[in-house]
Amino acid sequence: MSARDRIRARALAEGFDAVGFTSTDRIGPELAEKLDAFMALKRHGEMAWLEEKAERRRHPNALWPEAKSIVALGLNYGPDNNPLDVLAQRDRAAISVYAQGRDYHLVVKKKLKSLAGWMHREWGDAVKVFVDTAPLMEKPLSAAAGIGWQGKHTNLVSRDFGSWLFLGIILTTLEIEADEAEADHCGSCSNCLDVCPTRAFPAPYQLDARRCISYLTIEYGGIIPHEFRKPMGNRIYGCDDCLAVCPWNKFASAAREATLRARPELTAPLLLELARLDDEAFRERFSTNPVKRIGRDRFVRNVCIALGNSGDVAAIPVLEALSADPAAPVRAHAVWALKQLMPADAFMRFAAPREKAESDPAVRAEFSRP
Template sequence: MTLEARIRDRARAEGFDAIGFASVAAIGPELAERLDRFVALGHHGSMHWLAEGERAPRRRHPHALWPAAKSIIALGLNYGPDENPLQRLGQRDNAAISVYAQGRDYHLVVKKKLKALGGWLQRESGAELKVFVDTAPLMEKPLAQAAGLGWQGKHTNLVSRDFGSWLFLGIILTTADLQPDAPAADHCGQCRACLDACPTQAFPAPYSLDARRCISYLTIEHDGIIAPEFRQAIGNRIYGCDDCLAVCPWNKFASLAHEAELHAREALRAPALNELARLDDAAFRALFSASPIKRIGRDRFIRNVCIGLGNSGQMDAVPDLRSLAVDEAPQVRAMAAWALRQLLDAQDFAAFAAARLAVEGDVGVRAELQ
């Protein structure tokens, strides 16, 4: 068997669902050009690491990250859900959490498999290698397309003919000289389902994302107060958004993730918003142990929960929101005030706002009360 065939067999034995190879030398300037356009338009928002700092130039090409690399091994792990995530959006008093965050943190799951595969490859071939899972300055999606795993769809995420929109990606860069696979062709055609499904119109054009309007960015990467124009569109999405992924027609070929650690935890399928609103920092950390949600911290998370409660129409959320209106975190107080404005009648909100304005010193919070 060739080394490539042996790698494929071993990757499948480690649990990977998709595998492909690409030559580092064949990665052209279009990768850097696409990143430059994204940043020049300001579409990266507050994700300054994409444009600034010593790591930013390394994103422009794999050789900028590791000059000795010859080959790319792109790997995909299916995380297909057992239900349509869009059905949660109608349950307004329950939280909608992105599919990828309902199970164990995929960084932990994928990296463990990558390290096992990489260790085997080093022993078999003597080649040097480095493994990457979404935390290093490496652009996984275009590299996965170059290796034939799928194509970047009009929503800019990877689409697979075999797994639809549900693939976690891992990359191994290696000094081994591997026979490359053919790059994946684009099969989006005239379809624009993902573009039309976006609640906040975050796609200024096909294949172009303005992260500043994306609910995933707003609820995860953005720190501070979320702009008023996006709050009602967020609905009950308190961590990420699956809309553009879930409507993709290629999901008709998707299947349930076979990796048990990626299956949804029952506690995170559709938790009650009012119960989440009562989490202090210790309870937040306990609930989201080994979850990617833990990374954003309790304050940002509860900010999102407040928006969900404001959109719920549930008057029984008012006591929790009144408590959060005096939270230590200004972004929580501000979004609790906004949520109360949505739920209370004008007279009751005016009385609440007057009492809070008498003691509130934060400019952002005061703006929500006036």
């Protein structure tokens, strides 16, 4: 067997679902050009780390000059139900499918290290592993290695697993025969573009992260613009809409990796229960889970918006308490939510003393905003 065939067989034995290969000299300048255009338009928002390490993202050899081959790995995390069903349950929270189980960084990295260690022992060449935390553009590299293509929603799509693949990369000094890049099979379909609640796609294959609910709920730490709050609905961590409507999901299957399957307490949890979490309870509930990294304050900020969209007047006492929260973003969004749920005269009586006592200008603005 060739090195490529042996590595592919070993990767599948490790539990990966998709494996592809390409060489670093096949990665052309278009990768850097797309990155530059994205940042020139400021579509990365507050993700400063993209700019800070842009030079190292432009090509795999900018990150590691000695690398010759790229091994792209995919791990299926397909849900066992329709992730859009929860959007109709207004008293429940919609958490992105990828964040309902164990943190994928931990799962994928363990498998990558095992595979890379075996490769090093077999051939003696140097290896480095990457899971979404280093300045490496996993999606276009995985497309070049043939395990899928970047769809119109900019995420990787697989003919076998639809939109549900976690990606990992191994760079190595070993020369491995390359696979053919996967062709684009989106055709005339525009499901992913049409479904976006905040119109985050200026054009096919282009994303303005500043309008994306995943960016707003996870990466953005400030006061969420008013134009996005209603469209967010009950999405409190990420958004699966553009992924879930992809027709290629008809070939997808539920994740076979047990640790990636949804934990019951993270499948449509009650918003009121989440709103009451203090920092300690938040950390305990989301230990070994991706949600933990955004912190309690940003998380509860998102929950406040969902409660404001819920129409549930039972949330009013909880939101009144959160309007005095130590974190200004939580207070600001709690005030907004109360304005959605309370009659105008009741809100005015509630707001008058608090507006005078409020020190943060962003929070004060929420009291007086129409």
